[in-house]
Amino acid sequence: MRTLQPYEPGKPVEELERELGISDSLKLASNENPLGPSPLAVAAIRNAAEGIERYPDGNGFALKQALAELHSFKVENITLGNGSNEILELMARTFVTPVDEVVFSEHGFAVYPLVTRAVGATARVAKANPADHDMPHGDDLAAFESHINDATRLIFIANPNNPTGTWLRHDTLYAFIKSVPGNVLVVVDQAYSEYVQEEDYPDASNWISEFPNLVVTQTFSKIYGIAGVRIGYSISSPEVADLLNRVRQPFNTNHLAQAAALAALSDKAHVIRSREINSLGLQYWVEECAARHLNHIPSVANFISVDVGRPALPVYDALLHEAVIVRPIANYGLPHHLRITIATDEQNQRVLQALDKVLGL
Numbered sequence: 001m002r003t004l005q006p007y008e009p010g011k012p013v014e015e016l017e018r019e020l021g022i023s024d025s026l027k028l029a030s031n032e033n034p035l036g037p038s039p040l041a042v043a044a045i046r047n048a049a050e051g052i053e054r055y056p057d058g059n060g061f062a063l064k065q066a067l068a069e070l071h072s073f074k075v076e077n078i079t080l081g082n083g084s085n086e087i088l089e090l091m092a093r094t095f096v097t098p099v100d101e102v103v104f105s106e107h108g109f110a111v112y113p114l115v116t117r118a119v120g121a122t123a124r125v126a127k128a129n130p131a132d133h134d135m136p137h138g139d140d141l142a143a144f145e146s147h148i149n150d151a152t153r154l155i156f157i158a159n160p161n162n163p164t165g166t167w168l169r170h171d172t173l174y175a176f177i178k179s180v181p182g183n184v185l186v187v188v189d190q191a192y193s194e195y196v197q198e199e200d201y202p203d204a205s206n207w208i209s210e211f212p213n214l215v216v217t218q219t220f221s222k223i224y225g226i227a228g229v230r231i232g233y234s235i236s237s238p239e240v241a242d243l244l245n246r247v248r249q250p251f252n253t254n255h256l257a258q259a260a261a262l263a264a265l266s267d268k269a270h271v272i273r274s275r276e277i278n279s280l281g282l283q284y285w286v287e288e289c290a291a292r293h294l295n296h297i298p299s300v301a302n303f304i305s306v307d308v309g310r311p312a313l314p315v316y317d318a319l320l321h322e323a324v325i326v327r328p329i330a331n332y333g334l335p336h337h338l339r340i341t342i343a344t345d346e347q348n349q350r351v352l353q354a355l356d357k358v359l360g361l
């Protein structure tokens, strides 16, 4: 346990402002929704606050029912988590033992190595695509495949991936999952799926009935804008859901989070607006990067990883002094990139101005 690297969250705004003596800072380090939560979610929390002397519904029935309807599944296919992070952890705790191996990408989400090592299992890290690939730094499923052996128990794939924003096409991902032995679980982490507008982007939850070893995770932290209350879920075979259900805490998702998620789901207009603003913002960033001859990793998510052409940590630090908080991703093996959450027009412009100043552009 002492060799584990604790997950480094984006710095809380209050902490940073205290440390640097700045105010009015702009945090674009954790891929949060720049529009905030749906007003319906906030109202639902206010309403639900009246009932917090009671334990929450441990089965999250109303929310699971709404999710089952949304995805045309049964309640038995859904597992709620304290953020989808908890589902990722439950997958490791439920299915992986110290003699097993877990496969993920070298630029995979930080939580994958954490939960793997926390259960004492061996991580098998798949090389990503090279920088000159048409999906630079994206997942190379052939590399994943080369790591699969008799000890493999679990595979984590984020689609789109964080922190690259790269994605896997329908046929590629489908063929890979089909090729994986049935006793190996595959988690497809779709935390950013709602942002993706590419025609060839697959919703892997459509394949759940075909592959009992497939688990798809989703979150309310990103496009739904309620990261602060911690709620996410998985879609899987009822057998996998039943096992996760045995291992999870009885009241793993709280009353306010369930109420907020249910309300957020019903506010389709908020989701559509969030997606539209993101899509315009992404386009803006791509153009502005090109104008400055800055490379970036092509992204379909709500963030963009920009190659600042030098070690990114000092650039990150200098941006902090401009009251702009982004994310250095050296810990993801990308020491020259900064990951920046796509925000509103005005905020995007503010980050670019700060970046110009810091880079001397």
Ligand SMILES: *Cc1c(COP(=O)(O)O)cnc(C)c1O
Residues within 6 Å of the ligand: 031, 082, 083, 084, 085, 086, 109, 158, 161, 162, 189, 191, 218, 219, 220, 221, 222, 227, 230, 231, 232
């Ligand atoms: C943000 C993110 C999540 C979501 O985490 P929550 O625990 O649901 O807030 C999951 N996977 C990836 C790849 C992410 O970037």
